[in-house]
Amino acid sequence: xxxxxxxxxxxxxxxxxxxxxxxxxxxxxxxxxxxxxxxxxxxxxxxxxxxxxxxxxxxxxxxxxxxxxxxxxxxxxxxxxxxxxxxxxxxxxxxxxxxxxxxxxxxxxxxxxxxxxxxxxxxxxxxxxxxxxxxxxxxxxxxxxxxxxxxxxxxxxxxxxxxxxxxxxxxxxxxxxxxxxxxxxxxxxxxxxxxxxxxxxxxxxxxxxxxxxxxxxxxxxxxxxxxxxxxxxxxxxxxxxxxxxxxxxxxxxxxxxxxxxxxxxxxxxxxxxxxxxxxxxxxxxxxxxxxxxxxxxxxxxxxxxxxxxxxxxxxxxxxxxxxxxxxxx
Numbered sequence: 001x002x003x004x005x006x007x008x009x010x011x012x013x014x015x016x017x018x019x020x021x022x023x024x025x026x027x028x029x030x031x032x033x034x035x036x037x038x039x040x041x042x043x044x045x046x047x048x049x050x051x052x053x054x055x056x057x058x059x060x061x062x063x064x065x066x067x068x069x070x071x072x073x074x075x076x077x078x079x080x081x082x083x084x085x086x087x088x089x090x091x092x093x094x095x096x097x098x099x100x101x102x103x104x105x106x107x108x109x110x111x112x113x114x115x116x117x118x119x120x121x122x123x124x125x126x127x128x129x130x131x132x133x134x135x136x137x138x139x140x141x142x143x144x145x146x147x148x149x150x151x152x153x154x155x156x157x158x159x160x161x162x163x164x165x166x167x168x169x170x171x172x173x174x175x176x177x178x179x180x181x182x183x184x185x186x187x188x189x190x191x192x193x194x195x196x197x198x199x200x201x202x203x204x205x206x207x208x209x210x211x212x213x214x215x216x217x218x219x220x221x222x223x224x225x226x227x228x229x230x231x232x233x234x235x236x237x238x239x240x241x242x243x244x245x246x247x248x249x250x251x252x253x254x255x256x257x258x259x260x261x262x263x264x265x266x267x268x269x270x271x272x273x274x275x276x277x278x279x280x281x282x283x284x285x286x287x288x289x290x291x292x293x294x295x296x297x298x299x300x301x302x303x304x305x306x307x308x309x310x311x312x313x314x315x316x317x318x319x320x321x322x323x324x325x326x327x328x329x
Contacts, residue, residue, distance in 0.1 A: 004182070010063065046068035064138045119205075175193070198239050248265065282311060
């Protein structure tokens, strides 16, 4: 059960509607009684009332920063006419993204036995959302002020993700976004990203506990595990350049020419994320030619084969090999 991580999909579909011109970030939206109908009284909220007018942008901040359930429902109804038809769009988008273990029943994540997903599917959904620059702008805000509306004074929103809030015990300056989620059936959930040196990571935690230690301090383990995983990854992995574009990657025999071979180079540079301590000599590079020998004439840049790079039997990369020079017949 994803709880409020559901709102990542709601945010994605809202940003897509903006891209298609169906919505505008500065567009005023009036909260309707039908959108607010049936929302749980014990769910997370920004206190938005029926008849209240707020922009799409501020509804997104309410939904992603303080996890307001009503903001998700209001946006859903505005985009699709009804919350129910928006949920159909959510499930269609999940299928489009290749999610094989996901089914949504609402746009906010309140518990339903038929509302579920997986860590991998949430990665796919978040990865798609990250293609929209405004997504990270909103979900990485540690706080946000919503101006006074027709029914409410100014609101101060503080992010429920303590990893991105300076001064909180879990704060990690490398972490950015994305969304928290929690209820009794889902446990404590968190999707986040982190950047350090040249590495960009995305972490999904589902079903973590909240436990009180012997000193009486409560620890939310979605934050604890996320921090441990990022530190482990940054400490133990790094990117290494395996091949540069102008490297000699092998030779191909040539027939029908006075030249008996042509030098090969990779189509592109190959950079791999590897465990620290792995020596490049440990990588196995297997060259496979399209034809042996290759028949002249050969033009510079012709694809003559491929190189597969493996480590301990696991394939890490495959790259086309091109003729370094032309060969006349």
